[in-house]
Amino acid sequence: MSIACSEIVWLRGLLAKIGFPQSNPAPLHADNTSAIQIATNPVYHKRTKHIKVDCHYIREAVDKGVITLPHVSSDLQIADAFTKSMARRRHQFLVGKLMLLDLPASI
Template sequence: MHLPQAQHMTAVMRILRYLKGTSSTGIYFDKNDHLDLIAYTDVDWAGDRDGRKSTSGYFTLVGGNLVTWRSKKQKVVALSSAEAEFRGIAKGITEILWIRKLMSEIGFPQKTACKLFCDNKAAISISENPVQHDRTKHVEIDRYFIKDKLEDKIIKLPFVRSRDQLADILTKVVNSEAFDEALRKLGIGAPNAQLEGECRNNHN
C-alpha cells in the first residue's frame, strides 16, 4: 500500500481471479463422534521479500471440522526459523485457549490435551526442553508460554510431516495437488459436490 509496484497488482489480480472462480466454495461440517480440538500451525520464515518478515498461519478444527483460521505477517523480523516458529506456535496456542474456554462455557470441556501440529522439529525440541538456549533468548517469553502449556497438559506438540501440514497453504505457495488435498482434508469445497458424494456413499 505504501509503495505499490507492478508485481503487487499482479498478485492482487491473481487473488481476484481465484475468488471469482471459487465463489461457490464453502465449508462442509460433518457429524463425527468426538469434539476433539486440534490445530495446525506453520510459518514461512522471512518469506516477505520487501521486509523479510515471516508469515504465520493456523487452522483449528473441532470434531474434525474447520472452525477458525488465520494467516498474518509477523510484526518483527525473526532471526531464525525457530524464532518464527515459536511466534507461530504461541499464536496457535492462544487460539486453542480461547476455543477451549468457549467450549467449556457451553458445556463441552476438553478432557485431554489439544494437539497442535508443527513441522519444525527444532522448535518442538526446544519447547519441550527446560534448558535455556542462547539462540532463543530473544523469544524467551514465547518459549516459556509454550512450555507452561505443555507442562499443564493443555497442549501437545506432535510433529507432522511437511506434506501433511495443512497450514502450509496459509504461509507459502504450494502446488495445485497439495493445495486441493489440503482443502479436501479441511472440508472446503463446493457444498453441492460434497453432499452429492455423501449421498452416493450412503446409497452404496
C-alpha cells in the same frame, strides 16, 4: 504457535465455564521440530537465550497438560495450499485433504 496456544487456552476456559471441561490436552500440530523440542525441553541452552515470552507461555501450557505438540510433516501442511505457490498436482493433493467437493452446476 503462541497465538494458536492462546486461542486453545481461551476456548478451553470458555468450554469449562459453560459446563464442558476438557480433560485431554489439545493437539497443536507443528512442523518445526526445533520449536517443538525447545518448547518441551526445559533445559536452558545458549542458543535459546533469545527466546521471548511466547516460548515460555507454550512451555507452560505443555507442562500443565493443556496442549500437546505432535509433529506434522511439511509435506502434509494443508495450510500451504493457501499460502504458497506449488505445482498443480501438489495443490490438488492438499485441497483433497480438506475434503471439499466441487459440485457440478445443476442442469
